[in-house]
Amino acid sequence: MMDVNYHSHTARCGHADGTEREYVEAALQKGFRVFGFSDHTPQPYPEEKQVSRMRMKMKELPEYCRTVLDLKEEYKDRIRIHLGLEVEYMPKYFDELCRAADANGVEYMILGQHFVTDAGEHSDEFTGFYAGIPTPDPAVIRAYVDSACAAMATGRIVYFAHPDLIRFVGDPAVYDSEMRRLCEAALKNHVPLEINMLGVMEHRHYPTEAFWKIVGETGNDVIWGLDAHHVSSIGRPEVLADTQALTDRYHLHRITHLPMDDDLFEKTE
Numbered sequence: 001m002m003d004v005n006y007h008s009h010t011a012r013c014g015h016a017d018g019t020e021r022e023y024v025e026a027a028l029q030k031g032f033r034v035f036g037f038s039d040h041t042p043q044p045y046p047e048e049k050q051v052s053r054m055r056m057k058m059k060e061l062p063e064y065c066r067t068v069l070d071l072k073e074e075y076k077d078r079i080r081i082h083l084g085l086e087v088e089y090m091p092k093y094f095d096e097l098c099r100a101a102d103a104n105g106v107e108y109m110i111l112g113q114h115f116v117t118d119a120g121e122h123s124d125e126f127t128g129f130y131a132g133i134p135t136p137d138p139a140v141i142r143a144y145v146d147s148a149c150a151a152m153a154t155g156r157i158v159y160f161a162h163p164d165l166i167r168f169v170g171d172p173a174v175y176d177s178e179m180r181r182l183c184e185a186a187l188k189n190h191v192p193l194e195i196n197m198l199g200v201m202e203h204r205h206y207p208t209e210a211f212w213k214i215v216g217e218t219g220n221d222v223i224w225g226l227d228a229h230h231v232s233s234i235g236r237p238e239v240l241a242d243t244q245a246l247t248d249r250y251h252l253h254r255i256t257h258l259p260m261d262d263d264l265f266e267k268t269e
């Protein structure tokens, strides 16, 4: 059973379909009580030189935010809508991004570390390494975990989306110790880890069994996220069943919602 989701995209990122209103209507139809938008964050890259194919531009952020906040008000008696972003942690852009997000009323940020960077001055999606590409290099997984830990320590991240996006194909002992380090940082910073249901739906390399086995041992809070890139991702019984099975297999501690929605669930749970 799932009636809360904080991970959804819109056509604005350039690789998803659907308007915000279409997602809200689909969520209502499937009985959701909370629906959060977390489109891929824009990045304050130097304009024109660097054009990303996976995110809106900075100048498009205000319209996205206005659209979601208007719907939040319009639908407030039927469903709770939240305005969020799926952010990348790139130190050289993060403060400016936070300022823009705050100025536009963004309520929450989830972390999606799609790029492995050196966490230093020169890291961005153009010079970095896509985390989903298989690599046997211990330095890459180490850099991924370093970035994730630094991001979670900022206090801005409400949960970590597809933490197992990194596709390490080297020594399993390295995978185990690095991902255990990630889980411990998440515990320390009270950041829940997401089982990514787009990965479940499309049988991607994540959710990664070896990772969720570790999470079962470290005892992190776990949250389910649709990562909807299309309205048809909402409320699919077979995906729910597979996600439940994974949760049960490793005895994961699932939380159904974030603290900002505690008031909605107090009486029923």
Ligand SMILES: [Zn+2]
Residues within 6 Å of the ligand: 009, 013, 015, 016, 040, 229
């Ligand atoms: Zn996407």
Ligand SMILES: [Zn+2]
Residues within 6 Å of the ligand: 086, 112, 114, 161, 162
């Ligand atoms: Zn993502």
